[in-house]
Amino acid sequence: MPLVVVGISVLALLFLMTKVKLNGFISLLLVAVAVALVRGVPMEKIPDVLGEGVGGQIGDTLIVVGLGAMLGRVMGDSGAAQRISGKLIDTFGLRRVQVAMVVTAMLLGVTMFYEVAFVIIVPVAFTIVRVTGKNLLWVGLPMSIALSTMHSFLPPHPGPTAVAATFHASVGLTLFYGLFFAIPFGALIALVWPRLPFVKKMNPTMPKGLVSERTFTEEEMPSMGWSLSVALVPVVLIAFAAVYDMAVSESNPARPFITFIGSAPVALLLTLLLAVWAFGPRIGRSLSEVSASCNSAAQAMAMILLVIGAGGAFKGVLVEGGISDYIKDVTEGWNISPIILAWLIAVILRIALGSATVAVVTAAGVVAPMVAGSGVHPEMMVLAVSCGSIAFSHVNDPGFWMFKEYFNLSVVEAIKARTTYTTTLAVLGLGGVLAVEACLDALGV
Structure with a gap:
């Protein structure tokens, strides 16, 4: 049975990494090859499947993560990250630093991909940890949870936007309805999870090379205006492009240019170039010093990128092995509420494949024929599959490895922290979708 293969492969991966202490990159590739063989992928095709899986995942993340890491290190080595973190602490107070991280993450996360917003905010989180001595997860976990909620639940992020057309749903209304439960649920889990006993026991160190070890004096740091302005450049470019894309027609002559500068890689590249000057020659630092910061990052x-890429290879063989098709065939005959069915199929696919995008697209394809005569609002169907796609993030999800490596956790610790919060968000999200649907029906909307 395909799902048994998935379960055994996950256990094998955990054994290799926790008991044998084998490197994550090697473990993922070994298990991916084994799964491909068991699922009948022709031997001569396996290298191509692995290569496509690694290439597809790295292609999506390398530029964003690489530029984001360089930008963060340039800001850290110049004192700009310390300036921003100090301002956040002064504004919210040391006791409410988690609230500061949640507010910041949600504002950025509405329009920015999880990975993009993560690599922009995480240097500030690292600096807060270094300056205050707080636990890394105490500061960083609320940020990650808030970003996960915005990215997975709401358009214009890829999953919700991709299936809006399938259900003939309004992207604007989907975002509007989703905000009613995404913000409170995301904030609740973000503030509760770091306080849970099993999370409080974890006290990881910051990964080396991604944060400056130096503490700057007031005179050495750039001004708040320059520090914040540079940090907000990619936010403004990406957010403006997303809003512009929803507001204008495809024939608009300015659309190609706006889309270009608002794409995450270009926005981050432009920001990094600005940061190189603003936090380099402008304040008396040589270009060689700034280049050293980029090289260090x-x-x-x-290794983070290698592990993320291997996670893509593992995901690729699961898809190539026909597991998504198997789940689609099994669930097509289930006779339950379209909302619950859409959510459940997305959850099963997410557990089996690790890919949120595959989960939402496949789940939408299975339940789309049921929506027309059901009376369910199409926007609620979009939100149902989107909420289901966040559940059970674990070792077959490349995002899991990014979370693990940045927060310097063991595999077991990452499962305890990330898998539990993503699953709880998915369950709460389903409740939110059902509640909003009931309210719309009661109001006759």
């Missing part, structure tokens, strides 16, 4: 990212 790139070296620190090497």
Whole structure:
């Protein structure tokens, strides 16, 4: 049975990494090859499947994560990250630093991909930890949870936007309805999870090379205006492009240019170039010093990117092995509420494949024929599959490895922290979708 293969492969991966202490990159590739063989992928095709899985995942993340890490290190080595973190602490107070991280993450996360917003905010979180001595997860976990909620639940992020067309749903209304439960649920879990006993026991150290070890004096740091302005450049570019894309027609002559500068890689590249000057020659630092910061960040990212890429290979063989098709065939005959069915199929696919995008697209394809005569609002169907796609993030999800490596956790610790919060968000999200649907029906909307 395909799902048994998935379960055994996950256990094998955990054994290799926790008991044998084998490197994560090697473990993922070994298990991916074994799964491909068991699922009948032709031997001569396996290298191509692995290569496509690694290439597809790295292609999506390398530029964003690489540029983001360099930008963070340049800001850290110049004192700009310390300036921003100090301002956040002054504004919210040391006791409410988690609230500061949640507010910041949600504002950025509405329009920015999880990975993009993560690599922009995480240097500030690292600096707060270094300056205050707080536990890394106490500061960083609320940020990650808030970003996960915005990215997975709401358009214009890829999953919800991709299936809006399938259900003939309004992207604007989907975002509007989703905000009613995404913000309170995301904030609740973000503030509760770091306080849970099994999370409080974890006290990881910060990964080396991604954060400056130096503490700057007031005079040495750039001004708050420059520090914040540079940090907000990619936010403004990406957010403006997302809003512009929803507001204008495809024939608009300015659309190609706006889309270009608002794409995450280009926005981050432009921001990094600005940061190189603003936190380099402008304040008396040589270009060689700034380049050293970029090189240090790139070296620190090497293993993180390898592990993320291997996670993509593992995901690729699961898809190639026909597991998504098997789940689709099994669930097509289930006779339950379209909302619950859409959510459940997305959850099963997410557990089996690790890919949120595959989960939402496949789940939408299975239940789309049921929506027309059901009376369910199409926007609620979009939100149902989107909420289901966040559940059970674990070792077959490349995002899991990014979370694990940045927060320097063991595999078991990452499962305890991330898998539990993503699953809880998915369950609460389903409740939110059902509640909003009931309210719309009661109001006759």
